[in-house]
Amino acid sequence: MSLKLLILILCLPVLLSAQLRPDTTRKVNYLVIPTLFRTPETGWAYGLSGSLSFKTTEWRDSLTRVSMVQMIGIFSERQQNIQSVDATIYFPKERYILYFNSTHSYFPDKFWGIGQYSRNESEEKYAFENFNISTHIKRKFSRHLFFGVLEDFQNIFKVRYGEGSLMDSTFFYGKTNYNVLGLGLSASYDTRNSTFWPTKGVFLQSQFTTYNKGFASDYSFNKWTLEARLFKRLFRDHVIACQLYNYYTFGQAPFRSMATLGGAGNLRGFYQGRYRDNSMYSVIAEYRAPLFWRFSACVFGGFGDVYAKPRNINAGSIKYSFGGGLRLSILEKEKLNLRVDYGYSDAYNKGFYFTIGECF
Numbered sequence: 001m002s003l004k005l006l007i008l009i010l011c012l013p014v015l016l017s018a019q020l021r022p023d024t025t026r027k028v029n030y031l032v033i034p035t036l037f038r039t040p041e042t043g044w045a046y047g048l049s050g051s052l053s054f055k056t057t058e059w060r061d062s063l064t065r066v067s068m069v070q071m072i073g074i075f076s077e078r079q080q081n082i083q084s085v086d087a088t089i090y091f092p093k094e095r096y097i098l099y100f101n102s103t104h105s106y107f108p109d110k111f112w113g114i115g116q117y118s119r120n121e122s123e124e125k126y127a128f129e130n131f132n133i134s135t136h137i138k139r140k141f142s143r144h145l146f147f148g149v150l151e152d153f154q155n156i157f158k159v160r161y162g163e164g165s166l167m168d169s170t171f172f173y174g175k176t177n178y179n180v181l182g183l184g185l186s187a188s189y190d191t192r193n194s195t196f197w198p199t200k201g202v203f204l205q206s207q208f209t210t211y212n213k214g215f216a217s218d219y220s221f222n223k224w225t226l227e228a229r230l231f232k233r234l235f236r237d238h239v240i241a242c243q244l245y246n247y248y249t250f251g252q253a254p255f256r257s258m259a260t261l262g263g264a265g266n267l268r269g270f271y272q273g274r275y276r277d278n279s280m281y282s283v284i285a286e287y288r289a290p291l292f293w294r295f296s297a298c299v300f301g302g303f304g305d306v307y308a309k310p311r312n313i314n315a316g317s318i319k320y321s322f323g324g325g326l327r328l329s330i331l332e333k334e335k336l337n338l339r340v341d342y343g344y345s346d347a348y349n350k351g352f353y354f355t356i357g358e359c360f
Helices: 003-019
Strands: 028-039 043-054 067-076 081-090 096-106 109-111 124-140 145-160 178-190 201-211 221-235 238-251 259-261 275-277 279-292 295-307 319-331 336-344 350-356
Touching (some): 028 067, 096 145, 124 178, 145 201, 259 279, 259 295, 275 295, 295 336
Antiparallel strands (some): 028 350, 043 067, 067 081, 081 096, 109 124, 124 145, 145 178, 201 221, 238 279, 259 275
16 A cells, blocks of 8 residues: 555545534535545545535424535546436424435446356456436425435446356346336335434335336336344444345346345455345344543444345355454544454455445
């Protein structure tokens, strides 16, 4: 690692913690900063990030959280590039919440096959470009209960892999360029006392999305996700956090809409996509503890698996990972953290994560 890179890593948390305090004398706060992170999927990645933060009411309104629009452009040491606009808008008294994401990426990636028993030595490379737009708006029906509608559009193009390769010889939908457009419904129940670092409460959410050739999709399939999170304070802000997640598809789910195990938001230590199939489940538990100043620590462990159909779920193929990491609060009031984690499953499946925000 170069000295300049090391200096940037050490200085970035200080820069962020100094500048990400909202100025309540202005209606809109903005910030542009250099971005640096690391994951097993990208290696080191760098770029520029900009954000706008505001409230749709007055800053002193405690019933409405801070809305944020984030823009990012990054390049990785593996020749990947990603440009993204991501927004979360809380309308007055949070009667409505709008989530929006638009992303373009060029992403050289890895493929090991499909299913629970793909082999480490089967690793090969492929590449694709992707453009997607997703929108999700939720309406509050009671203090903690929300119902919503959503759409998801994906355009996969410039797919490239070797002739005669494992990817070429494996059957799945979406080997070449394609579009999918889905419409769906959601229901969620949320009693958390914080969005970024809850110390108590539950979050339950279910989403069902249907993709149909009648909706300008090249494939017809359905996707159902179910997530449950539990946060329990033990003492002095020591917290146990648990997540149960299930991703289920049926029909002609194309390659980039299939379930993947691993990544910064799932079983850390596994490359996201190391295991891929129609569906997956995972269970993760974390112990979060404050240290000093804005620093805290976390240890975690979890298990999960991919599966083609529910009857394929079996104890013999379950994957496990565990690890730990440090946190630095860069948005003190909301407890938004800079995160450094190390996840481990075995000598092949392991890795560091240097990102912003929690796994869940």
